[in-house]
Amino acid sequence: MPSLPKTPPPLAPLLGAHMSISGGPAKALERGHSVGCTAVQIFVKNNMQWFAKDFATAELEAFANSSYRPAIVFGHTSYLINLCATDPVTFERSRAALKAELERADQLGLPFLVLHPGAHMGAGIDTGLARIVESLDFVLASLPKGRCKVALEATAGQGSTIGSKFAELAVIIDRCRYPKRLSVCLDTSHLFAAGYDISTPKKFWNVFAQFEKEVGSTRLAAWHLNDSKAALGSRVDRHEHIGKGKIGLAPFREIMRSEQFSQIPKVLETPKGEDLAEDRVNLGVLRSLL
Numbered sequence: 001m002p003s004l005p006k007t008p009p010p011l012a013p014l015l016g017a018h019m020s021i022s023g024g025p026a027k028a029l030e031r032g033h034s035v036g037c038t039a040v041q042i043f044v045k046n047n048m049q050w051f052a053k054d055f056a057t058a059e060l061e062a063f064a065n066s067s068y069r070p071a072i073v074f075g076h077t078s079y080l081i082n083l084c085a086t087d088p089v090t091f092e093r094s095r096a097a098l099k100a101e102l103e104r105a106d107q108l109g110l111p112f113l114v115l116h117p118g119a120h121m122g123a124g125i126d127t128g129l130a131r132i133v134e135s136l137d138f139v140l141a142s143l144p145k146g147r148c149k150v151a152l153e154a155t156a157g158q159g160s161t162i163g164s165k166f167a168e169l170a171v172i173i174d175r176c177r178y179p180k181r182l183s184v185c186l187d188t189s190h191l192f193a194a195g196y197d198i199s200t201p202k203k204f205w206n207v208f209a210q211f212e213k214e215v216g217s218t219r220l221a222a223w224h225l226n227d228s229k230a231a232l233g234s235r236v237d238r239h240e241h242i243g244k245g246k247i248g249l250a251p252f253r254e255i256m257r258s259e260q261f262s263q264i265p266k267v268l269e270t271p272k273g274e275d276l277a278e279d280r281v282n283l284g285v286l287r288s289l290l
């Protein structure tokens with residue numbers, strides 16, 4: 001009997017959450033699989049420490065050969081890194097740490113690492129932007145064979161953080177000598193706290209049109225799907241469970257349903273306990289919007 005052509009299954013949305021690498025990077029994939037992630041974000045080392053000992057060969061093998069591999073795994077850099085720090089020790093460490101993390105990401109085969117551009121610490125946005133560009137040039141020049149890209153994350157604008165305006169991300173990409181190695185990560189809670197009102201479908205698409213115009217949607221590497229505890233324009237970075245914060249469900253529905261984002265990974269960074277129960281709930285809410 002001739003075999004009938006099979007209808008391909010509907011493309012699963014690239015959806016998941018940030019997962020802990022405690023116990024080794026392969027453990028993150030196992031955790032992600034246990035809650036049905038098709039996309040997983042990880043730190044490439046303990047994010048509260050500047051440097052880590054090298055991956056053991058066994059750890060890398062366990063990660064590469066994991067049977068729990070989602071469609072995409074990418075990384076997030078340590079929160080300690082500040083590429084425009086005014087303190088010279090932090091500044092040097094930040095550059096060295098970013099380089100080391102990009103090398104670790106290449107060992108794991110991650111396509112990109114999400115990076116908070118930096119905080120100018122009172123030096124001013126222009127000085128901060130210039131130092132970030134200089135630092136990215138320095139780090140990327142030191143890794144001529146590096147494959148992992150840097151995805152600059154749009155921030156909430158808390159304190160002196162840079163990147164709460166699309167125009168600031170555009171300046172970094174524009175001035176960097178390696179624009180092909182840069183992309184962007186958008187976080188719904190950061191956009192909202194930074195003053196980009198995405199609380200209705202129309203407003204969401206207006207904001208996205210602005211992103212398209214100032215940065216370009218081809219730069220978009222990932223979405224962070226978080227609701228916001230903090231108000232519109234508050235510049236406070238506080239993640240909340242989907243549908244429980246100040247944003248409402250509208251932008252999440254648009255992001256989940258739009259064909260434009262079907263191949264863009266979408267991950268949660270919402271609070272959770274070790275049993276990942278909250279992830280199950282939040283992922284369920286997001287899938288129900290499809």
Ligand SMILES: [Zn+2]
Binds near residue numbers: 076114116153
């Ligand atoms: Zn982030």
Ligand SMILES: [Zn+2]
Binds near residue numbers: 187189190237238239
């Ligand atoms: Zn955040």
